[in-house]
Amino acid sequence: MSLKKIILMFTLIFLTILSGCSKNDESNPVAPKTKEPAKLQLKEITVPTHLTQVQDQHAQMVSSYIQMANGLTNYAAFFTPPSGAKHLPKGYSTEDEWTWTEDNLTVTLVYNEGESNISWKVILTGLYEGFTATNWTFMEAEQSKDGNSGHLTIYEPVTTTVAVDWEWNNNSNGNASFIFTDFESFMKMQIDVNSDNSGMLQVFQSSDNQFILQYKISWTATGSGEWWEYDATGNITDHGTWT
Template identity: 25%
Template sequence: MNIKDLQKFLVLFCLALVAVSCGDKDDPEPSLEEVELAVFSEENKVFIPEGLKNASDSEAQAVSAMIESMTSNIGAYSSLFTIPDGATKLASPIEAVNGRMYTNMVTYEWSYQGGSIAYQITEQDNAYFFEIFFKETGGPYYKWFEGTQAKDGKSGSFAMLDIEAASRVEVFTYEYEIRNDGSIYGEYNYPSFGYSFVFEVLADGSGYIESYENDLLQVEYMWSANGSGSWTYYDESGNVSSSGTWTAG
């Protein structure tokens, strides 16, 4: 092979490598402004059977109330995670008095109820990190909410913080995981009250909830896809104190 043939071969070889690398490259990541916190999406909402919602039994109604309370508490603040028209893009990230600071962020700021809101999004290796800050006019920023979501959309979290506290104090937290079988598993906590519950809802609508107080199991609810179910209460020693069933409504 002469020099010209060798040069031609090397050029073609390099072009082939470029073509392969471009063909294997994943779709480009969306801009941070386009990323939305998935915990607010319809796909990630927790749905229970109509037969459970319509059941007349007080224990079945308690299950509906727990799920409704969780989804409404989270969904009530979804509008804060949308950048409004007229928001100002800041050149520097927000470092809150009660928060942590990262790099590689996009931060927007706008007026809100006599003060200012800042919305900050960070791209991490396998996830996005969302933060909402609030400050009164002339005061420092305090972190109010934060959320995470995996880039594959399979898990995430949401937390509300006490903006009147100088250090980090969580009002409530929520973590969820969407599993390969279509089920959703979640943990919802009120740390200051010592109250929490864990749940799993399968793809067919059946599921369970376990309610805890100061890490002690208080009551467990289980229901089928048609909405009928059962409940079990436990005493401080972990023994069953009462139980029963309900029929779908």
């Protein structure tokens, strides 16, 4: 399942959940407030404005990949249960759980808060993408309590096969590193962004079960940049700059 399909599917499911939230709020406007899980903190990647306006195809490639990566931040909302979801506190189960049903799909959010890390898991039961799911883990995430590092994993429909994986790490200097892997497309990209908005994008393609560097693109804090293209053996085949 491609990333575009995954994001579209998420949007449809999430809109359904929002619709259910509105109905629950109307029928029970004074429902007692229960414990809520911590929110998954997915940082949005920003780049210099000039980079997004340059006509150079490699600068446009950076903008396109980062826009795609930022689309994953929408998934953070899925780890927050809607109003009216049933809460089974830790003690009744091994972890906190919230469950709600929309149409033919039952969603269970499993939440665990440890000393240094927090984890979430979204489990689906019912009709999904034409498949019948039974306690199937749709996606899961884990992050440090300070939100500076973590990962998000999404699975292929009704399987344990990883579709995409997203890792992030923010250091004390304000620099951040993001690694996105699309296992269906055999593609991986690493985005490193510095505190001054300069950064680097590296795109890898899989070959013989190894990820081989295909593009490397760097940019300055003002949005000018430099790029390299590589062949399957790691040799530079093209190089250029933009201002």
